[in-house]
Amino acid sequence: MPRKRMKKVFTSVVSLLFALSIGWFAVLPPTSAWFYQNLHDENEQFIFGILSLNQTYLGDADIDLPAAAKLEDSGDIRFDEALEIVTVDAVNDGTLPARVYLTVTANSGNLTGLHYFFYFDDDTGATVKDKIAGKMTITDGNAVSTYAALDAYNTGSGYAGGQGRYIVVPPSTTKVLRIAFWADYNTVGAPLENTGNVTVYNTYDVHMVLTAGQNTDGWFTR
Amino acid sequence: MKKEKLRKPPAAVLVALIAVIAAVGTTVAWLTAGQGLMDRFFSLSNFDTKANIWFEGESPITKNSDGTITVDVTNPDAANYIGKLRVNALYTGRGKAYLRVKMIQQWTDAGGTVLNTNVLLPFVVSSPYLPDDTGDQNKWFDNRLDDYCFYYAAKISSSANGTYDTIPVIVAGLDTDRLAAVIPGGTVTLKIAVTLEAVQVNRYPQFWGIDTLPWRS
Numbered sequence: 001m002p003r004k005r006m007k008k009v010f011t012s013v014v015s016l017l018f019a020l021s022i023g024w025f026a027v028l029p030p031t032s033a034w035f036y037q038n039l040h041d042e043n044e045q046f047i048f049g050i051l052s053l054n055q056t057y058l059g060d061a062d063i064d065l066p067a068a069a070k071l072e073d074s075g076d077i078r079f080d081e082a083l084e085i086v087t088v089d090a091v092n093d094g095t096l097p098a099r100v101y102l103t104v105t106a107n108s109g110n111l112t113g114l115h116y117f118f119y120f121d122d123d124t125g126a127t128v129k130d131k132i133a134g135k136m137t138i139t140d141g142n143a144v145s146t147y148a149a150l151d152a153y154n155t156g157s158g159y160a161g162g163q164g165r166y167i168v169v170p171p172s173t174t175k176v177l178r179i180a181f182w183a184d185y186n187t188v189g190a191p192l193e194n195t196g197n198v199t200v201y202n203t204y205d206v207h208m209v210l211t212a213g214q215n216t217d218g219w220f221t222r
Numbered sequence: 223m224k225k226e227k228l229r230k231p232p233a234a235v236l237v238a239l240i241a242v243i244a245a246v247g248t249t250v251a252w253l254t255a256g257q258g259l260m261d262r263f264f265s266l267s268n269f270d271t272k273a274n275i276w277f278e279g280e281s282p283i284t285k286n287s288d289g290t291i292t293v294d295v296t297n298p299d300a301a302n303y304i305g306k307l308r309v310n311a312l313y314t315g316r317g318k319a320y321l322r323v324k325m326i327q328q329w330t331d332a333g334g335t336v337l338n339t340n341v342l343l344p345f346v347v348s349s350p351y352l353p354d355d356t357g358d359q360n361k362w363f364d365n366r367l368d369d370y371c372f373y374y375a376a377k378i379s380s381s382a383n384g385t386y387d388t389i390p391v392i393v394a395g396l397d398t399d400r401l402a403a404v405i406p407g408g409t410v411t412l413k414i415a416v417t418l419e420a421v422q423v424n425r426y427p428q429f430w431g432i433d434t435l436p437w438r439s
Contacts, residue, residue, distance in 0.1 A: 064379065065266045066318040067422040077433065081377075081423040086262065107261060114264065183266050192268040198315045198383045202266040210258040 068185035068192060071115070071129070072138060072146040079129040079182075086179040088210065092169040097215040101166045102154075102179060103222060107205040113187035114204045115147065117180045118154060118165045128180050135159075143186045161217040168215050179208065267383050269315025273323070273418035274388075277306040278395070290328065290413040295405055298398075304343065304412070305395040311418050312386040313378055319420040320435065321374040323391050325366065326417075332409040342366055344400035348390035351375050351437055362391060363437040375437040377423050 069082035092098055102118045104111070117132050125131035132138065136153045139145040152158030159165045169175045183202060191201045213219050275291070276283050280301045285291055293307060294300035311321055329337040351363035358376040365371050372391060380387045421429045 062263050062265055064316040064318070065264050066377065066379075067424050068266065069424050075428060076424060077427055078424040084264065086260065088258075088260075181262075181264060183264075188266060192266070192317070195268060195270040198268055198270050200265045200267050200316070200383065204262075204264040204266075206262045206264060208260040208262070210260070212257075 065181065065183050068183040068189050070143070070185045071132065071150070071182070072141060072143045074138075074140045076129075080127045083128060083180045083182050085128075086181070086208070088177040088179075090167075090169045090175045090177050092171055092173050092175075095171045097168050097170045098212050099166045099168050099215040099220075100177065101163065101211045101220050103209040103211065104154075104179075105207050105209075107207045109203065109205055111204055111206065113184045113202060114206070115150060115182055115184055116154065117150070118167070118177070119180070120167050120175050120177050122175075135165075143184065147184070155222055163217075163220050163222060166220075169212075177210070181206070265316065267316040269313065269317040269319050269379070269420060269422075270386075271311065271313045271319070271321065271418055271420040272386070273391075273416060274308075274310040274312055275416055276308050277302055278308050280306065286413065290415045293412050293414055295401065295410070295412050304401070305398060307345075307395070307414075308393055309391040309416060310393075311374070311389040311391055313389060313420065314380045314382075314384055314386045316379055316381075316383055318377045318379045318423045320423060320426055321378055321389070321418065321420050322365075322371040322430070323362075324369075324371045324415075324417045324419065326370055326415045328413045328415075329406055330411045330413075331406075337406055337410065339406050340370075341404040341406070344397040344404065345392045346394040346396055347372065348393045355437075357438075359437075365436040368436065373436055375435075378420075 063084055065082070065084050067082040069079050070076045071079065090098075090100060104116055117128065119128070119131050119135075123131040124134045132150070136149040136158055137146075138149075149158060153165055155164035156162065167175065167177055181204075188202050211220060283291060292302060293304040294302050295304050297303060298305060309323065311323060313319070313321065325343075327340060327343070329339050331337060347362050347364065349361040351359055351361040355361065355375075360374075360376050363373040363375045365373055374389065378389070419429075426435065427433050
C-alpha cells in the first residue's frame with residue numbers, strides 16, 4: 001500500500017539522517033567549539049575546545065604598581081620599568097586557529113588613570129613601549145591624543161575587525177599573551193610627590209575577561 | 223461504545239527529532255566562545271628614604287655648617303675616626319625605586335688648601351656587588367670611579383608604607399692597610415658628604431643623567 005511504502009521510505013531516510021548526525025559528531029575536529037568547557041576555578045584556567053589558557057600568576061593578592069609613567073613622553077625611555085605585566089599561556093593543541101579578545105573592567109570603583117596594552121612577544125619592538133609604538137601613534141607630549149589612540153587600539157576601531165586587539169593562537173601552538181598595566185603620571189602623579197606622606201594613593205580593582213572563539217570577525221562584540 | 227485509542231508517535235519521528243536537535247546544537251555551538259576570568263587588585267604608592275650616619279660607639283654625629291662631616295683618617299682613637307664611620311640606608315614605601323649613596327670627599331692640607339685628589343676610600347661595604355655577579359642583585363655596586371656613588375643593584379620597595387626598612391651600606395669600617403696606602407702625604411684633613419638618593423624606577427635617566435644603570439652596562 002502507498003501509505004506503508006511511504007512510511008518505510010520515511011523511516012529509512014530519517015535513520016540515514018540519524019546515522020549521519022552521529023557520524024558528524026564523531027569526525028568533528030577536537031577544537032570545534034561545541035566541545036568547549038567554560039571553567040573558572042582557583043587555578044584561573046579556562047578551556048576552549050582544547051585551547052587552554054593558563055596564568056603564570058595564581059591566586060588573589062594586592063599587586064603594587066612599581067611607579068607612574070608617561071606613555072606620551074619620549075623622554076620616558078625606561079617606561080617598561082613602571083609596568084605590571086599579567087602573563088597568560090595560551091596553548092592550542094587543536095587543529096583550528098583560535099582568536100582571543102581581552103576585556104578590562106572595574107570590579108568596583110573606577111580605573112581612572114590606569115591603562116593597559118594587550119600584546120604578545122612576537123609583536124614588533126624590543127620593549128613594550130616599542131611594541132605600543134608599532135601598533136598605534138604615540139603623540140609626543142600629547143597624553144589626550146595618545147590615550148585616545150590606545151583606547152581605540154584596545155577596544156575599538158584601532159585594530160582590525162573593529163572590536164579592538166585580538167591575538168590569534170594557531171593550532172598546535174603555544175603563545176604567551178601579555179597584558180601590561182601602568183598608571184598615568186598625568187592623572188595620579190601629583191600626590192605621589194609628597195614623600196612626607198607615604199601611603200597608597202590609588203587602587204584599582206580590575207576584572208579581566210579573555211574571550212576565545214573562531215578566527216573570524218563578527219562573533220565578538222563588546 | 224467507541225473506545226478512544228491513544229496512539230504512540232512513530233519511532234521514525236522520534237529519531238528525526240533527535241537528529242534535528244543534534245544538528246541544530248552543533249551549528250549553534252560553533253558560534254559560542256569560551257571565556258577566562260582574571261582579577262587583580264593594583265595599588266599605587268609613593269616612597270621615602272633617608273640615611274643613617276654615625277660613628278660607631280660615639281655620640282650623635284656633628285655636621286659642619288655646609289653639611290659635610292669632618293673625619294680623622296689617622297687616629298683610631300678619635301671620635302670621628304673614619305674607621306668608625308657607619309652608613310645605613312632607610313627606605314619606606316610600596317612604590318619601587320632605585321637607590322644610590324653618593325660619597326663626596328674634600329681633602330685639604332695643613333695650610334687649608336684643597337688637594338686635587340679623590341682617592342677611593344677602602345670602605346668595607348655590606349653585600350658588595352662582586353666582579354662575577356651579573357644582573358640585578360641585592361648588593362651595592364661600587365661606581366665611585368665614575369660618579370662617587372654606590373648603587374643598590376636592584377629595585378627596592380618596602381613591605382609596608384610608613385615602616386622604614388634598613389639596608390646596611392657601610393657597617394664594618396674600612397680596610398686600614400689599604401687606607402694607609404691611599405691617604406695623601408703630609409698632614410691632611412678630610413671632609414665627606416654622604417647623600418642618599420631614591421628615584422622611581424623609570425625616571426633615573428632624567429634625575430641621574432644616565433641611560434643605563436651602571437651594573438647593567
